[in-house]
Amino acid sequence: MTTQTALQTPVNRYGKWYKVGVLVLLVALYAWAVSGIPFTGIQSTAGEVARSILYGMFHPDWGFVYQPGGEDLLRGLLDTLSIAFLGTSVAAILAVPFAFWSAQNLHKYKTVSGSGKAILSLIRTFPEVVVALLFIKAVGPGSFAGVLALGLHFVGMLGKWFAEAMESIDLGPMEALTASGANRLQALWFAVVPQVMPHFTSLTLYGFEISVRSATILGIIGAGGIGTPLIFALQSRSWSRVGIILLGIIVMVTLIDYLSGFLRKKLV
């Protein structure tokens, strides 16, 4: 009864002030946000540069696609793909034990899975670019730093997804195996692994899609891949080269998305 009378009172009155309050808050928030962005330093050449970039996009430097001697678009893209592929693969392997650790339904105590999840979320919180910068400091610039950075970051991502996939499985078979005298490892291997394998594969493919995107920018900070020639082209203002690299990235990412989406659909 009490709830009914509470709900009966017209929400309008209260709602009006509520709305005004939210509005005032929003205005204040935006005023504050805008105050932090300096608009004075905008280049006077902005329009011109934008036009040149657009021009470059529509007149790409086709010659850069393949150059027999050296750094060209195809090799840059190949490097990028290699970094992403290796990074994701390593991460997928490392993520499996983490997933078993942090899947809640496989442990009696919540602290076990909780600690695993905490570690994974700590790893994920580091943006991969920051990780890459640190790795560059540690092992020097180049693709290898990129692989390490992506590998580490994606352990965090895949570990979480794997654990979630594992939490959604049917525990009946595991009970059945335990009942028939299997030890823990056997039970996991015969009851859990077959159930989660397709999920893991699909999630890894999805992770690969994302890591390809990440890998394209690693070169900007020196961790190999197509980002390196891109940042050179930007700095030397050769817009038609920027154009062809952008095109290359768009085409590659779209193709990978499409391919991986196709494979994932076949898996489930």
Add this chain to the structure above:
Amino acid sequence: MAAKWYKLPLYNFRRERCYCGAKKGRFDGPMIEFQSVSKVYPNGTVGLKDIQLTIYPGEFVVIVGLSGAGKSTLLRSINRLHEITHGEILIDGKSITAARGKPLRMLRRDIGMIFQNFNLVKRSTVLRNVLSGRVAYHSTLRTLLGLFPREDVELALKALERVNIRDKAFVRADQLSGGQQQRVSIARALAQGAKIILADEPVASLDPLTTKQVMDDLKRINQESGITTMVNLHFVDLAREYATRIIGLRAGQLVFDGPVEAATDEAFAEIYGRPIDKDELLGRNGA
């Protein structure tokens, strides 16, 4: 045979049935007129076949027929949620078939619709759902800002009162039971100020008791305000209990049209193409 009942001199719905509350000036003209209406779906299915039908103000028409007979198609052609492929439908003398844009919306404004699954916005309050029936009366800007005039709010509350759920006005629609939700959608049609109410299996997802309440609401509104009402029903006994006139469809064709008294078991057997089944009865007395 039975389909030609209106040729008989005895029955005249205009005199007998719609005295109740129909407004002046509407007495003479038919409320809904189907002029040799046919509908073929894009995939070739025949939905309606040469329907010739006149509904007078204040009638309570129940449409019966097997699943797939074309009941929904018939009802939805009236407010043009479905397009017909041949013929013409007149609402209170105006062709809805030819109407476009604003005139179409104005015609629709006069026709309330009640759906099997209520079609309420679940997250909005009951009042807002009812008020949404009023949008076609006001300018776009006004309605987008939610500035309904006070009369509209009162109208909406009154409509809720008529279906006995005024106390739920400020409750979110998803907190209501199915029967209550259906009454909200009846209130929406009432607040809309509709001259016609179309109800497509309004009780199909309700239990027998709630079914009775909702049907009683529809009947009462029909009698009090003289709103022309057309209802699709699955249950023969419900049709007999509430209808003043029964229309039978089979494979898109009109196979029966007569007053409820003429709808004998034989007539139903003809509509269904077989004797009445147990599950076509709601069977409120037994089991």
Add this chain to the structure above:
Amino acid sequence: MMTVPSKVATRSKSALTTVILFLLLWGSAVRTHTDLGHLVSGIGNMGDLFAEMVPPHSKYAQKIVNPLVQTLQMAILGTSLGGIVALPFVLLAARNVTRAPWLSWPARIVLNLIRTIPDLLLASIFVAIFGIGAFSGVLSLAVLSFGIISKLWYESAEAIDDGPLEAMTAVGANKLQWIAFGVVPQVLPIFTAHLLYTFEINVRAATILGLVGAGGIGLYLNNTLGLFQYQNTSVIVIAMLMIVFVIDFTSTKLRERLL
């Protein structure tokens, strides 16, 4: 009879998959100059770096308050701008709202193409156009959010219940009223949740945009690393983690309440 050949087929299929996988792995390792020894020494080097980063130089914390605040401001503005621009595109791209394929298809293609461009790349381009500073950062975040949010939005707009839309048609509403009363109330909470989610992503992105000069805390990260002030670096990294963590946490809680 039937199972024998198919078993052989599955076997050879999975064998083939394994071989291809290994070839790809090997090729990737060659291209990226990775080998196991390298890997071990790399992890060792990382350990050395970490050793140099502790203890964090706590005094440095005062210096990064301003860029940290700016990072948040950039994320707020970027997300909002992206969301505002995305709205009309979303209505166009959602097939149950715009029932004209010749409008929804081009809208989708534009959205999908924009989504392929990663954050730092956008920032590098905007820095080239507008110069170094947070303004370029806001614009790149706007484009980034546009790409992310429009897809989330049109997919959830397509998942709404058709019933209320039909009811609004039956009531005689015009297209705008139809959207306001049929679509908006259904999508509002989920759209807000997506906006918050995009904001989380933007905060992460905003922390690194400074690396290419697009404002925020990232610039300081680069500087301290370049000057080998690793104890300052660790302060920045901790600050970044904290801000990302706090935003993620609050936003996740808010999103849970919305849905």
